[in-house]
Structure formats: C-alpha cells, structure tokens
Amino acid sequence: MTLHIVVTAKQVLDPETPLSAFNVADNAVSTAGNIPPVVNGYDEQAVEAALRIKEAHGDAKVTVLSCGTDFALDVIKKPLAMGADELVLLQDAAFENSIDPTMAVAALTAAIRKLGDVDLVISGRQASDWDNAQVPLGVAESLGWAVATIGRKVDVQDGTVRVERVLPDGHETVEAPLPAVVTVSNELGTPRYPNMRGIMAARRVQPTVWTVADLDLDGTASPAFELVSLKKPERAVQTEMITGDDDADAGRKLALRLREERVL
Amino acid sequence: MADALIIGEITDGAPASATLEGIAAARRMGAGQVAVLLPGADAASAASAAIAGGADIVYTIVDGPAADGEFDALVDAAQAAVTLSGARYVIGAKTLTGRDVMPRLAFRLGTALASDCSVVSLDDSGRLIATRPVYGGNAEASVACLGSVAVASLRPKSVDALEPDTSRIGEVSPLAFEANVRTRVLERVEEAGEGVRLENARVVVSGGRGLGGPEPFDSLRELANMLGGAVGASRAACDAGWVPSGYQVGLTGKTVTPDLYIAVGISGASQHMAGCSNSRTLVAINKDAGANIFKEARFGVAGDWQKVLPAFMEQLHELMG
Numbered sequence: 001m002t003l004h005i006v007v008t009a010k011q012v013l014d015p016e017t018p019l020s021a022f023n024v025a026d027n028a029v030s031t032a033g034n035i036p037p038v039v040n041g042y043d044e045q046a047v048e049a050a051l052r053i054k055e056a057h058g059d060a061k062v063t064v065l066s067c068g069t070d071f072a073l074d075v076i077k078k079p080l081a082m083g084a085d086e087l088v089l090l091q092d093a094a095f096e097n098s099i100d101p102t103m104a105v106a107a108l109t110a111a112i113r114k115l116g117d118v119d120l121v122i123s124g125r126q127a128s129d130w131d132n133a134q135v136p137l138g139v140a141e142s143l144g145w146a147v148a149t150i151g152r153k154v155d156v157q158d159g160t161v162r163v164e165r166v167l168p169d170g171h172e173t174v175e176a177p178l179p180a181v182v183t184v185s186n187e188l189g190t191p192r193y194p195n196m197r198g199i200m201a202a203r204r205v206q207p208t209v210w211t212v213a214d215l216d217l218d219g220t221a222s223p224a225f226e227l228v229s230l231k232k233p234e235r236a237v238q239t240e241m242i243t244g245d246d247d248a249d250a251g252r253k254l255a256l257r258l259r260e261e262r263v264l
Numbered sequence: 265m266a267d268a269l270i271i272g273e274i275t276d277g278a279p280a281s282a283t284l285e286g287i288a289a290a291r292r293m294g295a296g297q298v299a300v301l302l303p304g305a306d307a308a309s310a311a312s313a314a315i316a317g318g319a320d321i322v323y324t325i326v327d328g329p330a331a332d333g334e335f336d337a338l339v340d341a342a343q344a345a346v347t348l349s350g351a352r353y354v355i356g357a358k359t360l361t362g363r364d365v366m367p368r369l370a371f372r373l374g375t376a377l378a379s380d381c382s383v384v385s386l387d388d389s390g391r392l393i394a395t396r397p398v399y400g401g402n403a404e405a406s407v408a409c410l411g412s413v414a415v416a417s418l419r420p421k422s423v424d425a426l427e428p429d430t431s432r433i434g435e436v437s438p439l440a441f442e443a444n445v446r447t448r449v450l451e452r453v454e455e456a457g458e459g460v461r462l463e464n465a466r467v468v469v470s471g472g473r474g475l476g477g478p479e480p481f482d483s484l485r486e487l488a489n490m491l492g493g494a495v496g497a498s499r500a501a502c503d504a505g506w507v508p509s510g511y512q513v514g515l516t517g518k519t520v521t522p523d524l525y526i527a528v529g530i531s532g533a534s535q536h537m538a539g540c541s542n543s544r545t546l547v548a549i550n551k552d553a554g555a556n557i558f559k560e561a562r563f564g565v566a567g568d569w570q571k572v573l574p575a576f577m578e579q580l581h582e583l584m585g
C-alpha cells in the first residue's frame with residue numbers, strides 16, 4: 001500500500017522583510033517594494049520530514065496542499081522542486097488570508113477528505129504571518145485524527161507514527177495510530193535545497209486547483225473572529241548609546257553606567 | 265455554573281503561575297464567576313491556592329491520563345468542564361500544554377483560539393476582545409470573539425496574578441469525564457541544565473549568530489555566573505548547534521522577564537524580542553549601529569563583542585570586588 005502523506009504549505013510574506021519595508025495600514029499588512037512571498041519556513045521543514053519518510057519507506061507519495069487567494073507559482077512550487085509529487089492549490093476569493101483560521105481549517109479538511117486515502121498530514125508548527133499555531137490542530141479535530149506537535153523527527157511504522165517532540169528542556173517520543181496529523185519545528189534541521197532537476201521538473205507541473213465549489217464548502221464555516229484593529233506596536237524605549245575611545249573603553253563605561261543606574 | 269473557565273495547570277503542587285495569571289485576567293475583565301480546571305495528583309491541595317488566587321469553583325482531576333498530563337485526555341477534560349460550567353469565556357495559557365490543548369478545545373467548541381494574547385477584555389456587549397502580537401511581533405491585532413463561547417490563551421507573564429486572599433471561599437468538585445487517548449508518550453528525556461533556570465533568572469545573558477561559534481558562549485556563562493544569571497540564545501545560535509534548543513528565547517522559545525537582559529551579537533528580530541522585551545533593563549552589544557536591537561534596548565554599545573565584552577567583564581569584576 002502506498003503511504004500517502006499530505007504536507008500543508010502556506011505562502012506567507014517573507015518574515016525576513018526589513019521593518020522599514022513592513023507596513024500596517026487600514027487593518028492590513030503589506031510590504032514596500034517587490035519583496036516576493038515565501039513558503040512558510042516550518043512548512044519547508046514539513047516537506048523535508050515527508051521526503052525523509054518517503055525515502056525510508058519506499059512506496060510513498062507526497063501531496064502538497066496550499067490554501068489562499070493568490071499564489072506566486074514559482075514560490076509555491078518549491079515543495080515540488082524539493083521532491084514532492086503533487087501540488088493542489090485550494091484557491092478561492094473566500095480563502096482570504098485572515099487572522100481567523102476557520103476557513104483554512106475547513107478548506108484543508110475538505111481537501112484531505114476529497115483526496116480520500118491520506119495516511120499522514122505533516123504541517124509546520126505555525127505560520128509566520130498570524131502566528132496562530134492552530135490550523136493543523138483544527139484539521140486534526142475536524143477529521144477526528146490523532147495529533148502530535150512540534151516534532152524534530154517523524155517516523156512511520158506499521159500503521160503508527162512516532163514523533164520525537166521538542167520540549168522546553170528536553171524531548172519526548174510519542175506514538176499515534178494513523179491516520180494522524182503531525183507538526184514539525186526548526187529543530188528538524190535545514191530543509192534540502194531543490195536541485196536543478198527538481199526545479200526543471202516542478203516547472204512543468206500544472207498544479208490542480210480546487211475552489212469552494214470543488215470542496216463543497218459553501219456557507220459551512222462561520223467566522224470565529226472579527227478584526228477590530230491591526231497596528232504597529234508602540235515602542236517606548238529611550239535608548240542610550242554608550243561610547244568610548246574604543247570598543248573596550250565603551251565596554252568599561254557600560255559597566256560603570258549600569259552600576260550608576262543600579263542595574264548591577 | 266460559572267461565566268469564565270480557566271484551563272489550569274499544576275506545577276510543584278501549586279497552580280502554575282500562568283493559571284493564576286489567567287484567573288486574574290478573568291477577574292479583571294469582569295467576567296463574573298470564575299471556575300478553574302486543575303488536573304494533577306495535587307489538585308485537591310492546589311485548589312485552595314487557586315481559590316485564594318481568585319477562583320470561585322475548582323474542578324479537580326486527581327488521577328488518570330489527564331492528571332498525568334496526556335494531551336488527548338486534557339482536551340476531553342476541558343471540553344467536559346466547559347459543558348459543566350456553562351462558561352462563555354474560556355481562558356488558557358500558551359504553555360507547553362496549552363499550546364496543544366487550547367486550539368483543539370476551541371475547534372471542538374466550534375470556534376477558533378485567540379492565541380498568545382497579551383490582553384483580554386470585554387466590550388459593551390460582552391464580547392471577548394483579545395489583543396495579541398502577530399507577524400512575529402511586528403504588528404498587534406485586536407479581535408472580537410464571535411462564537412457563543414470565546415476561547416483565548418494568554419502569553420505567560422503578560423498579566424500579574426492577584427494578591428492571594430486566603431479568606432476567600434470557593435467550591436471544589438471532582439470532574440467526571442471520559443478520556444480517549446490516542447497519542448501516547450513512550451519516553452521523556454529531561455535535559456535541564458545546571459544552575460539558574462532561564463525562565464526564572466533575574467539576569468539573562470543571551471548570545472546570537474554574531475558570536476560566531478559555540479566557544480564564545482563560555483564567556484557568556486562566565487558573565488552569567490558573575491551576575492547569578494542564566495544563559496540564553498537566539499534561534500540562529502540554537503539552529504547552528506552552538507547551544508541546545510532549550511536556550512532559545514523568543515516567540516517559539518522561552519519567555520523571560522529578568523531585571524537585566526544582555527543581548528550579545530543578536531540583531532533583535534521581532535521574533536526574538538517577543539521573548540525578552542518585557543525585561544526591566546535591556547542591554548545590547550552589537551557591531552552594527554543600525555541593528556534593530558538598538559531600537560529596543562535601554563543601553564547599547566555599537567562595537568565588536570570580542571573587544572567590548574572582556575573589558576565590560578573586567579570592569580564589572582572591579583566594581584563587584
């Protein structure tokens with residue numbers, strides 16, 4: 001039996017965007033200039049985790065699901081270039097990227113049901129836009145599947161998934177029966193870079209596109225939140241730069257200044 | 265019956281600080297009667313501390329998988345407690361456990377979680393308004409919760425607990441529920457380092473990619489020891505393998521609120537600042553005068569840490585005798 005792994009991947013604004021290019025206006029976030037979006041970093045790690053399982057397992061297929069309104073195709077195809085087999089875009093004006101995860105959960109859940117034979121879903125621990133850290137948990141609850149979060153190692157064996165989870169001071173190994181949802185963290189390690197062959201192959205793939213109608217989602221998800229305000233946080237710090245004749249002198253003056261202020 | 269339910273936790277036989285903060289948040293927003301769910305072997309004794317901390321009703325679970333901290337069972341328990349209490353507002357914390365339990369609970373209740381909130385309040389029509397950092401801390405959102413039950417989790421240390429009042433009276437009752445555990449813990453490995461715990465330290469000295477390798481962290485350890493503090497790190501330093509992931513301070517690492525936070529070779533990305541910006545005094549040493557960290561620091565030195573730090577430590581030695 002082919003092991004069917006779904007990876008969820010979100011297209012997000014590049015979190016490395018310099019603050020000077022990061023704008024918040026009219027309750028929306030935008031970037032100045034032409035800074036391209038990226039695949040959410042943890043989702044690249046999810047692709048990496050899926051490919052490692054595929055390599056260990058042999059008979060496995062990796063389908064990538066991404067939900068949104070607009071996609072930069074060369075960006076969202078990166079998982080294919082890394083080695084994923086298929087890409088399904090859940091694309092509809094209704095899938096607006098909002099702070100409310102309800103729609104993304106509904107769309108991803110419906111798509112996983114539509115695929116039908118999914119054994120394992122691997123997601124990133126959180127998306128670096130709204131930092132919700134809950135879509136995969138919502139998908140697991142909607143499907144009634146087992147879940148394990150913040151993995152640094154994911155293995156599939158005999159109808160179960162074993163996940164080594166990162167803890168604040170250590171780690172633990174958990175086991176869940178398939179089908180299951182797993183999220184991964186940066187501790188999994190650096191995701192592989194796409195090679196030339198992968199990039200060329202990805203270029204030829206036409207992603208499947210599913211809309212609200214294809215997913216039978218009309219009017220099913222009622223929103224959980226209404227956005228009241230979105231703004232840049234105020235920072236009230238008065239910074240005092242300590243200077244000296246040279247770096248060492250500045251270091252000494254820093255110690256003296258901190259003592260003067262009774263910080264030390 | 266209660267208006268608010270706090271999904272609580274027990275640490276060292278007492279309600280976790282995050283739980284007391286949740287109770288305080290519910291009381292301050294004027295939610296009415298506050299119930300707390302306390303799973304754990306010490307729940308009976310922890311219950312009185314929860315009541316002194318502002319709770320009116322405590323639901324205890326003293327044994328079984330929820331008391332042992334199994335997430336699946338905790339979600340089942342929390343769902344049962346919501347039903348039993350009839351609460352409109354459910355508040356948890358973004359702790360190791362809350363990170364998993366709170367979103368799942370929210371979806372079971374037909375809504376979503378307002379996660380990692382710094383402030384919760386009620387508007388005139390009784391809707392829960394949750395304020396939370398988003399985009400790694402580069403923006404701040406306020407949302408109104410629309411469901412019949414509002415579910416929010418608080419970022420630890422963003423609210424002060426109430427002064428304990430041991431004369432307060434409350435009700436304690438064991439919670440009955442059915443647990444369905446599917447994800448099982450096979451093995452847990454603790455890697456807590458020696459010395460002061462990072463989360464509790466009064467002084468934290470953190471290093472970033474600018475340190476260039478694992479060895480310079482020895483200097484940071486020496487400085488931390490001098491000041492009775494602990495060593496932290498940016499994600500870049502952890503990812504490079506220079507220090508264990510338990511050192512990470514930030515959005516996806518630990519939240520620290522020391523009296524003094526010294527950041528060495530850290531650029532001050534919002535995701536890092538999310539874990540340390542509530543420190544009383546923040547000091548930064550960075551060779552790039554334009555680094556973001558200098559917008560957040562109280563005191564800064566724009567210089568090479570290899571020159572600045574030894575001189576700083578030498579002067580400190582002198583001052584401290």
Ligand SMILES: Cc1cc2nc3c(=O)[nH]c(=O)nc-3n(C[C@H](O)[C@H](O)[C@H](O)COP(=O)(O)OP(=O)(O)OC[C@H]3O[C@@H](n4cnc5c(N)ncnc54)[C@H](O)[C@@H]3O)c2cc1C
Nearest residue numbers: 472473474498499500514515516517529531535536551569
């Ligand atoms: C969703 C998400 C979650 C994240 N969570 C976290 C988190 O919890 N914690 C975290 O830390 N990061 C987190 N990050 C990563 C974060 O965005 C930054 O990439 C990271 O904090 C950068 O680490 P750094 O400051 O050490 O490295 P850099 O940004 O590379 O900065 C290194 C600094 O060192 C300075 N430097 C170099 N040499 C010297 C020298 N000789 N002397 C003095 N200064 C020198 C440089 O000027 C530079 O400013 C997260 C990112 C995302 C997208």
Ligand SMILES: Nc1ncnc2c1ncn2[C@@H]1O[C@H](COP(=O)(O)O)[C@@H](O)[C@H]1O
Nearest residue numbers: 008009067123124126127132133134135
């Ligand atoms: N719109 C989306 N499309 C695909 N995957 C998503 C989407 N939103 C969230 N996810 C997945 O869920 C994880 C956690 O996201 P979040 O709950 O939004 O922080 C991400 O790392 C993705 O794997």
